[in-house]
Amino acid sequence: MIARLTGPTSFAPRIALFYVAVFSVVGIYLPFFPLWLETRALTPTQIGIVLAVPMAVRALITPFMVTMGDRARDRRGITVRYAASAFVLLGLLFLASGFWQILAVVVVVAVFWDALIPLGDAIALSGVRKFGMDYGQIRLWGSVAFVAANIVAGALVSALTGSVVLPVLFLAYGCVVVSSLLLPASKINTEATDADTPATPAGAKSGLSAYAFRHPVLLLSLAIGALSQASHAMIYGFGSLYWQQAGFSGLEIGVLWAAGVLAEVVLFAVSKPVLRRFGPSGLLAAGSVAVVLRWVLFPVHWSFAGYFVLQILHGATFGAAHLGVMHTISRAVPDAQTGRAQATYFFISGILMAFVTAISGQIFVRYGVGGFAFMALFGVLGLVLWALMRSLSRRAELSP
Template sequence: MTRFVMNLCVTPRFHLPTHLLPAIRLFSFVGAMFGFLHLAATPDLLWLTVLSVLINCSIGPSVPVSDALANHYNQRNLLDYGKTRLWGSLAFVLGSTVTGKMVEVFGPQAIILLAAFGLLATGFWTLLKPSVLPENDTATQPVRPKLSAVMRSKEVLVFVLLVSLIQGSHAAYYAFSSVHWIKSGVSDAVVGYLWSIGVVVEVTMFALSRRLFGHWQVQSLFRLAALAVIVRWGLTGWSIDVGVLVFAQSLHGVTFGLAHIAAMRYIQHQPSDKLMAMQALYNAIPLGAVMAILTMVSGELYSWLQGDAFYVMAALGVPALFLTLPKNQEQNVGVTAKSAEIAQGE
């Protein structure tokens, strides 16, 4: 809820490209400070609660702001967003592995220390001056649009609903897949491999996204992701056979990776004054509020339906398959993406 509120109220204020790098520095150092303060809080529950809210006030906006910075450089044809984003997935794997080893040796208090040092390292890393600084698109400072005005747009509402259905379908997977597989007799080692497969195909999708889907329309990318949602969660609910689960996990690169790339491409080609507002909405609603609500719903569904709860997640892909972005916006996004591809080739 903290991240949801912060992304609605604070993130849109960093609407100029020149705001982005200072914002990342601020959130990194402030987040690290709150992380280190956790060490002095144990075992006071009230103090821990306050610090948890404060650290999420820092981490919440840092994700969309860093994505917006990557989008800015992508718009200027200085980087490939997919190849840049894959480092986030690799860092997730490395961070999880290192944290697990550290906890075995030093206990769970190592988690907070590693998180705080990670934020601190990020802050110092951003002090290095990039060879090409973010710059505003125009000489005059654009007026920051009100988030409520942006949300009243039909195309934005369709976009938010579409991404909410696709990304929200992962709620039962994130919360209960390991529990379900282990209860069904799948070994802990195999469960670990299944999670690894999901991350590997996600990284591969980010690395090859431009080559494989560079000329696809955003609408087509979302439809493919929605179809993969139906197939993936349908198979996950239907069978615990390892071969079936391996195939289902291989679709993570489409249900999450390709859907995220489609969302970023859609946001990248918004008017510059709306870009940060769209980035904030994407992180606040589909990846924040909707995911939180569906995770709670998944808890009730799993206690009632067990593995059949995944069929409900599969059903979320059906309306997503038929939701259509406004025609004129979709054409603009596709044409611009193709032009950028040609420009980069030249």
């Protein structure tokens, strides 16, 4: 047996509830935390640093924190401890003043918070293997929660000010603690048999499971996904600030964020037939193509309706890339090493995201909305790596 979990009927709703809580936090943090930082009189450069440094922490510390979940043989218990620690530490932001104090608190929160999503994914992928569940059908509830949080927080910011973001965020963190207590147990059996070993991804048939962390096909898949995620650095840091400067209300900003995630929800809802048709490799390619289109078009001064339509590409720039990586890991990596695989992905994407976010403040100050076009380069590079990955896959298929 790969893992001893509660039964399939209770597994899905409990992990879905965790996704709802976690992505409610993300749905508040990504669009509106920069607005709260602005109410604390931070400059665009300082905002970029406050957002970037925790990403560097994620790249350096999260792999260790997530791998501890594999070693503990009970991912639920360690997830509860991390969630409670992040909740308590976030409360220090109510007392923090000035750039350095805010930065210090955000960093220590990130040490525990950033491990929660990969740990949740590791538990979910255990259910995918053991019960044959559809990861997309479970994960989409996190996206639904993200949309709801966008709209609710946006309405609150419109009715009040950006200062309301922190209290709402603190309440959402508390919900994460509760949902982590309700997660299914995940006691890992590290003595996997041949029957436990997942199938290799399409196009990578030569021993990928046995040598996953040394196989270039897996590593290139993680890199392509990380490039797609890093392309969002500008919009995560300065999308809301730009839209606010362009005259959009807080509610309109929330709806724009929600539009992108609704497209993601649709993709997750139909992920099984899409995966069957295109495979993880096709999803990664679609994500890279969408990255180029989305960020080349973003600097055009669109109306609200234009940006609403453009935001739908988020379903591919994030959703397709994420599904491509998750299913590559699910097919390629044994359960006992899933946390390590998630940690490796977080390391690669965290380094890239931290670097781009750190410089995005200066890019935004210098180029304004035109700076978003630089993000298209990540899609171009992703397509180059995808072509290399496909070439390596074909060689593997031809090898004896």
